[in-house]
Amino acid sequence: MPGPERFVIVGCSATKRKLAEGEEVAACALYTGDLFRKSLAYARTLAADDRIWIASAMYGLVALDTPIDSYDFHLPSRKAEREAWGERVLADLRRLVAADAQVELVILAGRAYAEPLRWATPGHWTIEEPLGRLFIGSRRAWLAKHVPSGEALGQAVRQRLAELRAVRRYEARLG
Numbered sequence: 322m323p324g325p326e327r328f329v330i331v332g333c334s335a336t337k338r339k340l341a342e343g344e345e346v347a348a349c350a351l352y353t354g355d356l357f358r359k360s361l362a363y364a365r366t367l368a369a370d371d372r373i374w375i376a377s378a379m380y381g382l383v384a385l386d387t388p389i390d391s392y393d394f395h396l397p398s399r400k401a402e403r404e405a406w407g408e409r410v411l412a413d414l415r416r417l418v419a420a421d422a423q424v425e426l427v428i429l430a431g432r433a434y435a436e437p438l439r440w441a442t443p444g445h446w447t448i449e450e451p452l453g454r455l456f457i458g459s460r461r462a463w464l465a466k467h468v469p470s471g472e473a474l475g476q477a478v479r480q481r482l483a484e485l486r487a488v489r490r491y492e493a494r495l496g
Contacts, residue, residue: 325423325447328414329364329373330382330438332430333357337391345388348375356457359464360429361385363451366468367427374414376434381406382413396433407437415443425449427482431457449482 334354338346349361352375364373375383379394396403418424424446428435435450442448452460 325425326418327368327372327425327427328418329368329427329429330376330410330414331357331360331364331373332428332434333375333377335395340391343390345390347386348377348380348383348389349385351389351391356461356464359461359468360452362468363464364427364429376410376430376438378406378434382410396437403433403437404440407439407441410438411441411443421445423447427451428453431460449485451482451485453485 334352334357336354336357337351338353340346340351352358361373370385373385375385377383377389378396379392380387380389383389396406414426424443426438426442426446427449428438429450429452430438435453439448452463455463
C-alpha cells in the first residue's frame with residue numbers, strides 16, 4: 322500500500338524582487354526574503370517542485386512556476402478573514418488530489434499563514450510543521466543549520482518529522 326502523498330506549502334515573503342510596471346516573474350523568483358529562500362530550499366529536499374506551492378496573501382495557493390507580479394498585501398488580522406483565506410488555499414489544493422487521498426501536508430510558514438491552513442485541512446490529512454512553534458529567528462537558525470548539507474539535511478528532516486509525529490500522538494492520547 323503506498324504511503325501518503327506529500328505536499329509542501331511555503332509561506333511567501335514580504336521582501337520581493339522589484340519589477341517594472343506590468344512585469345511578471347515565476348512566483349519562486351519573486352520572493353527574495355532569506356527565510357523564504359531557505360524554506361524553499363528545505364521544501365525541495367522534501368518534495369519535487371510540482372508538489373511544492375507558495376501560500377501568497379494576495380494570490381492564495383501559487384505553483385512555483387506561475388507568473389505573478391509584485392504586490393504589497395498582507396493577510397488580514399481578523400480571524401474570520403484569515404479562515405476564509407485558508408479555506409480558499411486548501412480548496413485549491415484539494416482540487417489537485419483525490420477526495421479520499423491520504424495526504425501529508427508540510428507547512429513551512431509563520432503562524433499567521435499556518436493557522437488558517439491548519440483550520441481548513443481535511444481531518445484525514447496529516448499536517449507536519451517542521452518549523453512549527455519556532456519564532457522567526459529560531460526558524461532562520463534551524464534552516465541555516467540544516468539547508469546547506471544535502472544528506473545530513475534529509476536525515477535531520479526525517480528526524481524532526483518523526484519527533485513531531487511522536488508529539489502529535491502523545492497529544493492525541495491526552496485528548
